[in-house]
Amino acid sequence: MEISLAAEKIGHIGSLPVTNSMILSWIASLFLAVVAFLASLKVSLIPTKVQNFFEAIIEFLYDTANSVLEDEKATRKYFPLVATLFIFIITNNWLGLLPGVGTIGINEISREGHEILVPILRSGNADLNMTLALAIITMIAVQVFGVVAIGTFKYAKKFFNFSGVIEFFVGILELLGEFAKIVSFSFRLFGNIFAGEVLLVVIAFLVAYIAPLPFMFLELFVGFIQALVFTMLALVFIKGAISEAH
């Protein structure tokens, strides 16, 4: 039973190494693109069952965004990023539970000398690079939204507040907090999904039949909750960034 913290490299494109979680996230992106294209082909006023399903997803995300942002115009502006985050993360998480992910692989000789199995597919968010990328995109987007909404000067005054000594230190702490949010976003998602993978591997190693079932349910649930938490936290930070300092 081999567990690798870092995603294993499968090949190279030019000089860029391709890891197994990258391959699965490409598959997830392709899957989402195809589904989105097919779903938008026949859109009618009276929805069919398929259209109803997609409308339910969009309605759920729109209501979540509305309940946090509390402003219809703001929701319309920031909905695309937030909904994409949710749909992308949940697709990556759930695709990582399919049979074959983590089990089909290539036999290689590891650095210590013995033979290990390198899986060809691995859950997309079980790679810290991926979650770090999502976190950085989200936090940069939050800063940009804040600047666009209330102006550069007022936004900078939240972090560089010269109206008093205590306010100045609070501003510096807020600035540090923005970087801490990047770390916390990425580690929360990475830790949950990677630990889930390790849990499933260990349980399947101990008891191969029936016992892994409740843990698969747990992983389905955790995948959904982590996508929801990422989205809601992004929404809360957007709301904090676009509102005036109090």
Add this chain to the structure above:
Amino acid sequence: MESGLSLEAIQTIASAATITIGAIAPAVAIGWIGSKGVEAIGRNPESAGKVQTSMILAIAFSEAIAIYALVIALIVKFV
């Protein structure tokens, strides 16, 4: 001759201790948050939506601390 514990033994013990101790505080925190949240909903059922959102957010923040401990435990054991 090697005396004392081997590196692997220390790695295993440290990894187990990290996650065990690191999960105590988040577990207590999540229980607290949950109980206060349910109490607030019981007292004012109309605000259930708002209370639920804040509660889930707070639970996610405190669970992240447990995940930090878990990641350190995994790093100590496997790297």
